[in-house]
Amino acid sequence: SQQGEEDPQALSIQEGENATMNCSYKTSINNLQWYRQNSGRGLVHLILIRSNEREKHSGRLRVTLDTSKKSSSLLITASRAADTASYFCATDGGSNYKLTFGKGTLLTVNP
Amino acid sequence: NAGVTQTPKFQVLKTGQSMTLQCAQDMNHNSMYWYRQDPGMGLRLIYYSASEGTTDKGEVPNGYNVSRLNKREFSLRLESAAPSQTSVYFCASTRTGNTEAFFGQGTRLTVV
Numbered sequence: 001s002q003q004g005e006e007d008p009q010a011l012s013i014q015e016g017e018n019a020t021m022n023c024s025y026k027t028s029i030n031n032l033q034w035y036r037q038n039s040g041r042g043l044v045h046l047i048l049i050r051s052n053e054r055e056k057h058s059g060r061l062r063v064t065l066d067t068s069k070k071s072s073s074l075l076i077t078a079s080r081a082a083d084t085a086s087y088f089c090a091t092d093g094g095s096n097y098k099l100t101f102g103k104g105t106l107l108t109v110n111p
Numbered sequence: 112n113a114g115v116t117q118t119p120k121f122q123v124l125k126t127g128q129s130m131t132l133q134c135a136q137d138m139n140h141n142s143m144y145w146y147r148q149d150p151g152m153g154l155r156l157i158y159y160s161a162s163e164g165t166t167d168k169g170e171v172p173n174g175y176n177v178s179r180l181n182k183r184e185f186s187l188r189l190e191s192a193a194p195s196q197t198s199v200y201f202c203a204s205t206r207t208g209n210t211e212a213f214f215g216q217g218t219r220l221t222v223v
Contacts (some may be wrong), residue, residue, distance in 0.1 A: 033211065042115075042201060042214035043154075088153065090212070098169070099144060099205065099212055103153030 004089040004102030012108040019076045021105040023089030032065055033090045034074050043088065079109045113137055117202050117215035124192040124222045132187040132218050134202030142205045143185035145177060147198040154201065160185055192222045
């Protein structure tokens with residue numbers, strides 16, 4: 001079964017609003033990553049947070065990690081129509097080699 | 112740099128035909144991966160190669176074989192295609208297993 005599970009499956013917001021997506025996972029990890037996929041394209045890496053970190057920022061992105069709850073959240077602030085995409089979390093399951101992805105959250109930002 | 116290059120981009124096969132999906136990366140990465148993406152299922156790991164000379168099964172390996180030809184290239188072979196293998200296939204690479212993954216643009220495969 002897949003290591004990460006995103007929630008919600010779909011999210012629709014207005015431009016300028018904030019979008020929050022959550023990810024839960026099952027086993028210990030070395031790090032957790034978030035990716036974006038525009039329709040019909042490959043995935044693009046957004047941000048990586050290590051297991052000993054609790055929060056990380058990159059531009060309009062903020063990621064939190066709670067290893068005790070085995071969960072992470074991705075916050076996109078001041079969203080834009082160009083942020084419309086699917087967002088996936090990915091974990092390594094502590095294996096150092098096996099990167100597994102969740103099913104993704106489809107974010108739609110309406111202009 | 113081209114990054115991760117997959118060929119072909121599109122392919123239609125008849126049931127029972129075989130084909131090989133090619134993947135090459137020019138970033139000197141150690142680890143490479145093959146995923147399939149189906150609607151509502153996200154990405155599922157088919158096979159991965161932690162380093163040159165090694166390959167391991169992922170979540171959904173049945174019906175597939177892989178070859179890590181050298182450090183750059185990692186191919187995925189369907190020996191006898193089935194309609195259930197209709198999917199979008201992505202190749203990815205990482206410097207090591209738990210670092211940023213770079214993806215190819217995908218191969219859209221239809222088996223009729």
